[in-house]
Amino acid sequence: MTETSDRHSARHHAASSSPSSSRRRLLRRAPAALALLGASGGALLAGCERSAPPIAFKSLDITGADYARQLALTDARTEQPFLLSNLKGKIVVVFFGFTQCPDVCPTTLSALAETRQLLGPDGARLVGVFVTVDPKRDTAALMKAYVGSFSPDWVPLRGSADEVAAAAKEFKIFYREVPGKTESSYTIDHTAASYVFDTQGKVRLYVRHNTPPADLAADIRTLLAQAG
Incomplete structure (x- = not known):
């Protein structure tokens, strides 16, 4: 690999690892994560709901x-x-x-x-x-x-x-x-x-x-x- 290629690769890696790049990736992933959380959260809430207790007959x-x-x-x-x-x-x-x-x-x-x-x-x-x-x-x-x-x-x-x-x-x-x-x-x-x-x-x-x-x-x- 040439020195120019090494420097280009290094700059690309540095750019992809920068804080602003990380924030962009998080923002792009946020909607999917929120959707997943909403789905799982809904399931958890549904699981917490209590069904009506059975009627207690004496017979x-x-x-x-x-x-x-x-x-x-x-x-x-x-x-x-x-x-x-x-x-x-x-x-x-x-x-x-x-x-x-x-x-x-x-x-x-x-x-x-x-x-x-x-x-x-x-x-x-x-x-x-x-x-x-x-x-x-x-x-x-x-x-x-x-x-x-x-x-x-x-x-x-x-x-x-x-x-x-x-x-x-x-x-x-x-x-x-x-x-x-x-x-x-x-x-x-x-x-x-x-x-x-x-x-x-x-x-x-x-x-x-x-x-x-x-x-x-x-x-x-x-x-x-x-x-x-």
């Missing part, structure tokens, strides 16, 4: 469950087909049992009646639906009188043995006959929980037996508040 929240979606039986009051969609706009509590049940069924329905009272004016928006798992003995007249003793506008449902079995399967309800001293004195073991549907007809809650009425009333108020 088991089963929103979105792929069961307990439909209930197609016969209304014992009218002997007409019944669908859950008939009660859209109401909070519906579905319970499976039988009229000769000695303890669980009357206790559950009594607690539901107390829940309705605790709701005050909103109690009119609560409907109990009682499904018999004993279609052999639970006639339409017996069902109507039994459920009506807890509330005249609650719904007693019955059907054939196959229809009841299909409904129980859809709701994951277990039941079986337990022999008694005579052929007609049998009792029935069955699931003692209830299901709550919101005003849009969607299953939302699984309510365990012996849930205090005040707890159930609080859950129903929450569902009503969501409905507006």
Whole structure:
């Protein structure tokens, strides 16, 4: 390399390393750097945003469950087909049992009646639906009188043995006959929980037996508040 070339290279290196040259490079790079910072900063801010806390129900929240979606039986009051969609706009509590049940069924329905009272004016928006798992003995007249003793506008449902079995399967309800001293004195073991549907007809809650009425009333108020 010639001396002239060396001097030219040295001058070029000195010029590129000068403070003014460095500032020009920084200025040229600044927009890209700011854009990158803005993007990453936005991501950090988005990551810091908190999602709304989940609703704290006292009963088991089963929103979105792929069961307990439909209930197609016969209304014992009218002997007409019944669908859950008939009660859209109401909070519906579905319970499976039988009229000769000695303890669980009357206790559950009594607690539901107390829940309705605790709701005050909103109690009119609560409907109990009682499904018999004993279609052999639970006639339409017996069902109507039994459920009506807890509330005249609650719904007693019955059907054939196959229809009841299909409904129980859809709701994951277990039941079986337990022999008694005579052929007609049998009792029935069955699931003692209830299901709550919101005003849009969607299953939302699984309510365990012996849930205090005040707890159930609080859950129903929450569902009503969501409905507006």
